[in-house]
Amino acid sequence: MPFEEIYRQNYGIVYGYLFSLCHSEHLTEELTAQTFFKAFEAFSGYKGKSKISTWLCQIAKNEYYLYIRKNKRRAEFDELDETADDTDIASGLQDKETAMDLHRLLHDMEEPYREVFLLRVFAELSFKEIGEITGHSENSARVIFHRAKIRLKKQMEGEDE
Numbered sequence: 001m002p003f004e005e006i007y008r009q010n011y012g013i014v015y016g017y018l019f020s021l022c023h024s025e026h027l028t029e030e031l032t033a034q035t036f037f038k039a040f041e042a043f044s045g046y047k048g049k050s051k052i053s054t055w056l057c058q059i060a061k062n063e064y065y066l067y068i069r070k071n072k073r074r075a076e077f078d079e080l081d082e083t084a085d086d087t088d089i090a091s092g093l094q095d096k097e098t099a100m101d102l103h104r105l106l107h108d109m110e111e112p113y114r115e116v117f118l119l120r121v122f123a124e125l126s127f128k129e130i131g132e133i134t135g136h137s138e139n140s141a142r143v144i145f146h147r148a149k150i151r152l153k154k155q156m157e158g159e160d161e
Contacts, residue, residue: 003039003040003043006039006052006056007036009052010052010053010056011032011036013053013056013057013123013124013125014032014035014036014053014056014057014060015028015029015032016122016123016124017057017060017061017118017119017122017123017125018031018032018035018060018063018064019122020118020119020121020122020123021061021064021118022064022067023103027067031060031063031064031067032060034063035056035059035060035063036056038059038063039055039056039059042059050129050132051129051132053125053129054125054129054132054133057119057123057125057129057133058132058133061133101156102152102156105152105155105156106118106152109148109151109152112134112136112144113144113147113148113151114148115134116130116134116136116141116144116145116148117145117148117149117152119133119134120141120145127139127141127142127145128141130145
């Protein structure tokens with residue numbers, strides 16, 4: 001398959017995954033471009049042991065963490081686009097205030113709950129793909145996601161864990 005076809009089929013997945021990590025349109029666009037550039041350079045080494053989208057998300061994750069290390073600050077707050085409409089991102093949420101509450105809770109959520117939740121909800125990956133990216137089994141990814149959902153629901157309702 002030509003690389004431009006891989007790009008076309010997977011751009012949305014990689015973009016969504018990165019946006020779920022950094023919450024900045026500008027930074028997401030930059031990291032998405034870097035991800036596909038790195039993938040293009042390394043494509044001859046792709047062994048096909050995982051889905052191409054999983055491989056690309058792993059590269060994206062590495063690019064995101066590299067960005068954080070280089071800038072020594074949280075990428076979530078770097079160059080925030082003030083015009084971004086959080087209700088589009090958090091599909092199913094009723095209003096911007098609810099979306100902001102969810103993002104605040106996600107920001108404070110510990111790993112691996114945060115990453116698994118973001119990959120499932122915002123990147124719309126399968127539990128198998130999430131497991132491959134995070135190094136967990138498919139079943140562990142399901143359990144982690146379920147627990148993250150319960151925690152978020154309790155916190156959204158104002159209950160303590």
